[in-house]
Amino acid sequence: MSIALTTQLICFSVLALIIVIGSLGVILLENIVYSAFLLGGVFMSVAGLYLLLNASFVAAAQVLVYVGAVNVLILFAIMLVNKKESLKPKEYLNSRKLISTLICITLLSLLVRVDLSKVWNIANPESSIGEEATVRIGEHLFSDYLLPFEVASVLLLMAMIGAIVLARRDVMSEDISTGLPVKQELIEKSNEQILIEKN
């Protein structure tokens, strides 16, 4: 085996390990901030996998969009809210766990079966276009994928307008869903005394 192949194999194993362990950590860790940081790590490792597949543009876009924007926003939201809340215990917890485990195992077995079905059209590594991919992605986006591209941008615009409407409730005199008049004053927390007064 050549040095390049060995390096690739080592990189792949490490990345795959980080992804599996990291995503388990995202779900299982108690501290939500740790979960958010681990999510960033998982996104980075996925970018590394893209890099191993010779898709450097997709890898950089993954870092820019998922790590640089999505994950930072998640962290931002967590740190701004940062509210300790004791959750109510759920009823029928054991049967819920059982059912979800069953569903997960079924899905996993389906995925494994799909993976083993050998219908995959594996591209020849010699024919990979590498750096040319950026140009090719652009061509596809502006020809045969133009409609999905535009629809996605309209969707993002709608989401943005929705967010502005929700955030700027002061410009609306009535609630959109219920039709009731909206309270115009700022939502404020009650003032907590930080320093304990000396008696």
Add this chain to the structure above:
Amino acid sequence: MNNGIDLEYSFNEILKSIGVSQQIAHIIWMPLPMLLVLISAVIGVLVTVWLERKISAAAQQRIGPEYAGALGVLQPIADGLKLLVKEDIIPAKADSLLFTAGPILVLVPVILSWLIVPFGQNLMISNVGIGIFLWIALSSIQPIGLLMSGYASNNKYSLLGGLRAAAQSISYEIPLALSVLAIVMMTNSLSTVDIVNQQNTAGIFSWNVWRQPIGFVIFWICALAECERLPFDLPEAEEELVAGYQTEYAGMKFALFYLGSYINLILSALLVSVLYLGGWGFPIPVETFSAFLKIPLTSPTIQVITATVGIVMTILKAYFLVFIAILLRWTTPRVRIDQLLDLGWKFLLPISLANLLLTAGLKLALPKFFGG
């Protein structure tokens, strides 16, 4: 096209001639340029710190560092040594894991971005195809490190500083990327080498700063904001936040932040010179010189001179910009957070979008001057 000196090729040829296989030669070669760039980045930081001290002193009519070496040139090394031997304190109620990982996450992407800075036709670590886009992607990781250290310090000033840093760098990333996009549109390539080559057809007159004056100003403002330099140093505004996300840090961990911010400043200056000021190009093209002196471009002397001039020009342009950044830092007041966000979202973003549209129009109307 004249390819200039290719050190990697010559290195591999030498190793092959003493009987080392191609793969081994490649592996021996790989760490060399990385090490060289790392060392030059650190030396660049030392020089910048000294310049900062001296220029700030001049701006405030002081003398500045004087006793450590001639004109105080050894002062940054003394600073570094001091930070190195300082006690490394982790606050008792801080989250020690995240507290340690934060500074590393801030520094590593900045150093990785040096991958794409060209000092000559072949004088860079790697001419990656996605070039400048890699820098934009990597610089977006930094706010995570800042948020991490802000949160882990368990201090409200730190947290506020971290949040401010993240908000600032997200807001200024967009106009920054849009002004880079205008350049990329003119060059038809993301590679930094192609961007510089396109600017070196007619010396100083073909530099992008003439074709993209608006983009140049936007990029410079955004780069300063991304580096958290003074008109925009809100994340560490000392009058309000003690020192922002760095408040609880001491010793080597603080040094990592310090190093990161200065490496980032030099990197931004280098990229401005690459994108807008012709990179390694001399104001008068080398081809004109060699034609005037009737020496062929392929002769070894000319090649060595070209490479040297290239490195010197890149560094000179970058340090000119660093000088302006330092002067700005010591002469301008800090903006307020609402002014900062207003400037980013309501002024720079629309202007950079208009600049993009203008560039596209000019590219179609005058393909000769704006890259066909």
